[in-house]
Amino acid sequence: MTSKRFWDWFIFPGGVWIALLFAVPLCLVLALSFGHVDDFGRGVYGFTLDNYKDVFDPTYVPVLLRSVGYALATVILCLLVGYPVAYFIARHGGRYRYALLAALVIPFFVNYLVRTYAWVALLSDQGLVNNLLVDLGLSQQPIQFINTPFAVIGGLVYGYIIFMILPLYGSIERMDPSVIEAGKDLYGSPFRTFLHVTLPATQAGILAGCVLVFLPAVGDFVSAQLLGGPDTYMVGNLIQDQFFAASNWPFGSALTVIMMLFLAVWMVFYLRRASRGEAEVL
């Protein structure tokens, strides 16, 4: 038995598992997206482009655009909120660094549904936030948060910000502090130093964080379902509907394929960088 063969056997079970239960099923989704619904409401394979025509129907295009918009807003908010936090922990956390990181990870291990549900309770018309606003005289009557884009995006930020902070932390921690000193001498102002030194030096973390937040945010349906309404539904809600309530699996598959094609660009970008060691791997 050659040495190479020996080690390849270790790859075999996991490789086959992922191929059979991940790659092959993905191909089935692609195949079914060209199919149609038979008289009994079951999806059958075939070759028609009707489902794709439907995807780009004016009824659904706004949903697709909305999903991308919400996900982008989520990424930007996560970056703006996450960068200072990651920076603080990496540079000023001192011996509490790991404790601070651990505390950051804890909310992430609380069930996503329960966390989102907590926001529903907090933000509803009679919720604690509105009670507080009215009691403090900051608002005459309850403000409607639920069913607004803000609530849905807020839910997404809350759900995925950890995927931004961890890679950011990694790249900031790895940065050599002496380059900041050098930058200070070179550029003078703190802002320019940050722009020309710190930001480029932590680029790998920023890019990884943005992709790692964007990908799950685009496909999310929990936040829009619980914190939003029909006006804030995202492509995930639409897909989920096709597989349950509407029961149009071929159309749901076509929606999934379109979403995946769009996301594949970002996935390939991320994977290429990760393979060259230029992006943080969570």
Add this chain to the structure above:
Amino acid sequence: MSEPFYKPRFLRVFTGLVYLYLFIPIVIVIVFSFNSEKSLQVMQGFSFRWYSDFFNDPTLMDSLLTSVQIAVLTMVISTIVGTALAIGLVRAHSGTAKGFNILMLVPLITPEIVAGISALLIFSQLGITLSIWTIVLAHITFSISYVTIVVRGRLATIGTEVEDAAQDLGASKWESVRLVLVPSLWPAIVAAGLLVFALSFDDFVLSFFTTGEDAQPLPVRIWSMIRFGVSPTINAVGTLMMVVSISAVALAVLVPRLFGRRESGVKVLTGAEE
């Protein structure tokens, strides 16, 4: 030091506020799980009412049992398969290994809904009735990648010297893996297993698409409860689930220390380099 972010006071306050934002919803869930009344706005008094509701509800207890069974099965199988994959990927210098090092990340960065639908399609195509087993199969698929990443991180820090020495002393290749390599990987393997337990126990989306009618796991049950309206029982269930998954993660972080290593468990889990 005059970098704009080098203003610890501003940074400290900002970071503090973010931690508040992260923890307030969770604290609310816990506090109101002990409320004596149905209200989610006013704390009327202390009681275990919602917990006893939960423990006296046979469907919810079934769901709890189902969730634990799924998480345990997922943990055991994916730990074995994932560890083997990690060892193969690091030790084999073949093209397969190189490609797979990257490919095995794909299940992790694919939106869960896509994985859920794919799994649903293959099961229906093969005529497999949805049950606890289909959920386990779906969970294992992404869990393998998690285990592989954690174990691979640990492997990268271990040279082949000890294995080579073992083989010089007459051990077969397989023995050197079983008796030398795997024992040195235990901290990472156990940590990865516990992490996967927590992820599987908490998973909603994959379970949602692959669950059958009977014995749905807890998150799927919570989903229908939330959609039927706000109920304080959810707070109690949520708090209990929190205790289970955070204990698992805390153990995962502590395990490397229990093995007498001085490195942090966080480091083992995130595969962070020195």
